[in-house]
Structure formats: C-alpha cells, structure tokens
Amino acid sequence: MKYTIEILRQKSPTDEPYRQTFALETELKNATVATALSMLNAKTPLLDIGGKECDRIVWECSCLQKKCGACAMVINGRPQLACDARLSEQKGDKIVVEPLKKFPVVADLAVDRSILFENLKTISAWLVSETRASENQNDILYKSSLCLQCGCCLEVCPNFIPEGDFFGMACMIPLARLLEEMPDDEKKELRKKYSKHIFGGCGKSLSCRNICPAKIQIEELMVNSNAISLWKGIFKKIFK
C-alpha cells in the first residue's frame, strides 16, 4: 500500500511550525503510524515528497504496544497513540499527523507533558499513610491504575487549558484509586482539592468518553470519585 503522510513539524519551541509531506510504501499488514514514522526515520537520507532532504522526525515512543502512552499525537484530527493507529484503518491513503495541541511542542511531534505530572503533585496525588486494598475495592483500583498519562483525554476536553485550575481526567483517573483507598479521616484535603480541580471544572461534555487509549471507563470512575468527594459529605451533613 502507498500512503502519503503529512506531518506538522517544528524544529524547536521557538521556530515556526510547517507542514511536510512524505511518501511511504509498505506491505506490512498491521503497520501503524508508529511503524510509518520509524520507517521514514530509517531512510538515509530522508526525503520529502518533493525530493528535499530533511531532518529526522522527532517523536516519543517506547513500548509500541499501547501500554506506555509515549506516542500520543493527533492523527487525522483524532488524538490517539501512533502505535494503535493502523494505516489501513485510516480514511483514505493520506494521513495527517500533528502534535498534541494542549502541550508546548519540544520538536515536531514531541510535546512537553510536564503539566500532567505537575498537576498530580499540586493535587497531592498520593496516599497519606500506608493503606492496603480490600477485595471489594479491587475493580475500581485496578481500572484507575491503568491510566497512561498520555494526555489524549485533555486534548479533546473543552474545559482543560494547561495553566488552568481544572486538571482534567488525566488527573481524575489516578485520584479515583486514592480516594477509594484512603481512610475518611485522611482524605479531607484531597476531597477539597478534587472539588476545586476536577469536579468544579468539568463541564460534563463527555468528549473524553471514547478517547482513552487504555479504554478506561472514565464515567464510572468519576461517578465513584464524585460520590466520595462530594455527595457522601453532603448527605452526611443533611442526615446528621
């Protein structure tokens, strides 16, 4: 199969972005956008469709198996993992690849997602003291632990802006485990922060619902975390 890959490139954070198109031919049945990027980078020299020699394409990649979230990017308008985007399943033979737009570009398709980890620090995403999981909590804890911190859910979120107070689902999902596990007397602070940085900012657009590459059921975890952080407290006060 022959494909045309258009990439939104940028040499450095301070350079202007530009688009560059490459031709790619592969017989590999399950080739993905990650395969395409690797194949292009293996070419010496790398030539664009007009025969112009160009620098290798910068992108992040690690596991190539949907387990690490490194290669998240926007492919034909949809944020997804490059290792999960099969070339044969894209509409047509032209594929447009762009960096995630909610994060500053480092170079080409590599973006600086530090804000994800900063937000988790700001919200105090950790257990205050040692806590053991119990059997009946296991399902929520397991699902919550699967978050890749790839940033795809934030890319589609109309409410998330990188420097804003709303931290988005990439922060909510890890918190779901902690809120579920922490004893009541230890999570007062976390509940307050949850209310401020998650509940208060989510416009319930649910645009993130079907975007998670790890297929985490975001709504289920959010309902549980909302209940722990807000409703249980409110009901307690009402029925005191």
Added chain:
Amino acid sequence: MSKINIIGAGLAGLSAALTLAQKGQHCRLISALPSERAQSVMAEGGINAALDTMGENDTVREHYHDTMRGGVELADPNAVWNLCSDAPETVNRLCSLGAPLQMNGSELILRNFGGQKKKRTAYAKSSTGKILMTSLIDEVRKYESKGLVERFPHHLFKTLIISQRKCNGVVIADSYTGKTATLSGAVILATGGMNSLFPGLTTGTVINTGDVTAEVFSLGVELANLEFIQYHPTTVSIPQKRCLISEAARGEGGRLYIEKNGEPWYFMEEKYPELGNLMPRDVVSREIMLVKKQKNCGDKVYLDMTGIEESAWVNKLSDLREECIAFLAKDPKTEPIEVSPGIHYFMGGVSVDEKHRTNIDGLFAAGECTCQYHGANRLGGNSMLGAVYGGKVAAESAFVVSDDFGNEAIQWEEDTEKMALRESSVSEKAGVILKESLGIFRNEKQLQSALSQINELIIAEKTDYRKKRLILAKAILLSALNRKESRGAHTREDYPDRNDAEYKKTTIAVFDGNNISVSLREIPIKRGTEQ
C-alpha cells in the same frame, strides 16, 4: 550529605528512590522519559513470593531452590537467598502502598508460573507491572513534594565521572534543551536490558537500548553472564517488535501443541509430565525449536487457550485477550494462537555483588541491567521481584557511602552531541549478524563468523555511541564463545552437555580501552546452614 543519582525510573529506580527518601536521603531520579513510559509497565504475569496463601505449604526455601535450579545453579546463592527471604515482605510493602493485587478476602491470590511447582505468583490480571508502577509512582510523588526526590524526566545518561576506580557523579543531557550537566554523588544504574542490539526481536521498549551498559562498559565497569539471553517461548510478531503472550496463559491452562501426522501433539505435556507447559522458559523455547525440526511435524507451534475457564478469562486474563484481539485480530478464547520464541530478558549485565555494588566504588546497579539473581535462566515472576528488591538493596548500599561525595551546584552547558537524536537500534546489518549468532542454538562457527563481522563494523564505525553498542555486542559474542557448554539459555550445538567442573562459574567481561577480556569467576559460596 550528597544527593544520590538514580538512572532509570522503572521499578528498580522507583524502589531505590523510595528507599532513600524514606531514610530522609535526597536523590535525583533521572530518566529519558517519565516513569509511565518505562518498560516495567509492560510486565504482565506477576511477582513471586512464598506467601503460602493457597494451602500448599510453600516456603522461602522452595522459592530459593526453584530460582537456583531455574537459573541452572549460576546465580549468586546468597543474593538469591536474600531475594527469596525478603520476597513476602517485598510484596507486602507493595500491598501497603495500596497496589490492587488480586485478593481473596484479605489474602493475596497466587498463581502457577513456570519452573515452580507451587502457586507463588501474586498478580493483577495480566497488567501486574503497570499496577505496581502506579502505586510506586504515587508514593514517590509524595517525596517529590517534600523535595527528597528530584525528577529529571526527560534527561539522558551521557557518561560517568570516574577517577581512580571511584564514581564521583554522572553527566546527563536534557533532551528538551540539549544542555548537559554534571551531577555529583553516588550513582545507581537501573536502566534495563540491551534491546537495541536485537532490532525487532525483543518484547521490551525501544528506549531500553542498553546504551548505559555500553557506556559504563567502555569505562571499565565489569559485566557478567552476557551470554544468557532469555527467549520467551510464547511471543508473536507485531510491527517492529515481538509481543508477549504472558506465561499466565499457560498458568491458567493454556497448552502448547504442534501438528504431528495431522493431529495436535501436546509435546510439553508428553515430554515433561510433571510441569508440562510450565517448564522453565529456556526449556520450553528449546523444545519449540526442536519439535519444529522434527519429522512428521508442521512448522508452526500454537498456544491453545480455548480450554481456559470463563472465570479465568474474566478475572485473570481479560487484558491478555484484548491485546490478542487488538494486535492479532484473533480471539484466543476461540482459536489457538501461533507463537514462537522472542527475546524477553537479559539475565546478564552489570556485574554486582549481593549488595548491588559494582567493581567501581560509588557505582551501584539494580534491575534488568544487572546479573546476579537469575543465573542462566530467569523464572517468570522473579524479574519484578528482583527489580523492586534490588532497587532497595542498591539504595541501602549507596546510602552508606553518601557522605563521601561533594555537593556542587548544577551547571547546565550546551550539548554538542545531540543525544536526543540517537537511533533506537544497531544497523540492520549488525542486527542480522547478532540474530543469527545469538539465537537459542549457538555454535563456534557462527559465533566466530559474527565476531569477525562485528569487528569489521567496529573499525568502520565513526559515531561514538554506535561504536560502543558494537563493542558491547562483541562482549556478548566473546562471552558466548568462551562458555563451551550448554546451560540454561545458552545452548551450544557443539557442546551440548552441561559442564559443572569447568563452567559452573560467572562469566566476567571487562574492557581496558582497547581489548575485551573474558574470564570465569567462582560463584560465591552459600553462607549459613539453610540448604
């Protein structure tokens, strides 16, 4: 007190950071990508500990013996004894971080894994590594907020500062800005395997290149047991790499077969009635290759998971099933999957003693980049254990010497090498040479031929990091040539027998700047009365 530098933020690196932070010791956690992208998140099957929750009277002693036997008696017996003795506590510590391993009431459920007669492997479906990583990442974050752990999460290891056999610090490069800095203090390496030498053939990540191992080797750090490369018997080919079908599939009843005279032949069950499909990985991989060559047999081996109970699919293997459907477009619940061996783990690496000390003062190592727990073949479930426990021991050893270093301020300077643009693997040519010579079956002729070809490539190579990768590859070839016997993952067609008299020893490779010398070192004698 100087800060301690940890290179690598997977299970071993996180475990080391947590150990130090809990002691109030400052450390720097340096990694090319954040912890979420580390190879440890890919670990699937589980973590071993003789917790004996399944009513089988399991003991530390049996875990020790299984590990030593699985490693064909080449592991450091004192290190393995420490590992197995501490395993219940290691797993309990992870549970106390809230890690949702699978439970029955208040007790962990353990499952069968290869090379072990008793249920000993704690797990979280087929995503155990990811689940443990999440708990450790969250816990370490607590100490980041206190300033005890300082993350450098887009920073590449460049080299060590070594003088008079003492490591005084590390040079790193920021992949975002291209600037470099020297960080003083002891160094713990937790940098994983050597995937870049085998492009497309490994189950791991593309960031675990082995470049750190190659660099420290060039500086005189001793490497050990490099010839032992684990081929996991059940992997499948996907674009650019191998994808693992976890041993858990066989633990829950998956069966290997090949067509023989038109009928499925469950060769492992027939040849090894006691452990059957759950023999150690070296044995299963070898058998797969042998039955494929057998007369009246087909050329494809299948893993038949269709007999696995519905409850196991739901509670234990749901993610494995999803992965097969996503990557292979096949449902393992309804049809057998064709499998073949793929490189999954490097038993060899930086030579360390039971305290995780290298031959250079101030330099420590833990996790897959080291050598001492798995001997000639690693048991499933022991890698995460070795990483978490090893990270702790390395940290304790580094803590002891943390006063011996300076604490200079960090100065960032322009990098001339552009480290971020390194290729993820050796050239296609070198890859083919290593693939053909360092497979499951090896022989003198192939190894010698590979050696002379790699020598030519070394001479022709101008780029420093590529040259060092090839020198590391050469050290593996020389180690494999030197071991003229068959043991564990090293099967020599020309020396098919195990030879304890000459080779029940650790292979040591060292580079003096010009030449690599390979020698055999006595394995430490087991202390104590416990046998």
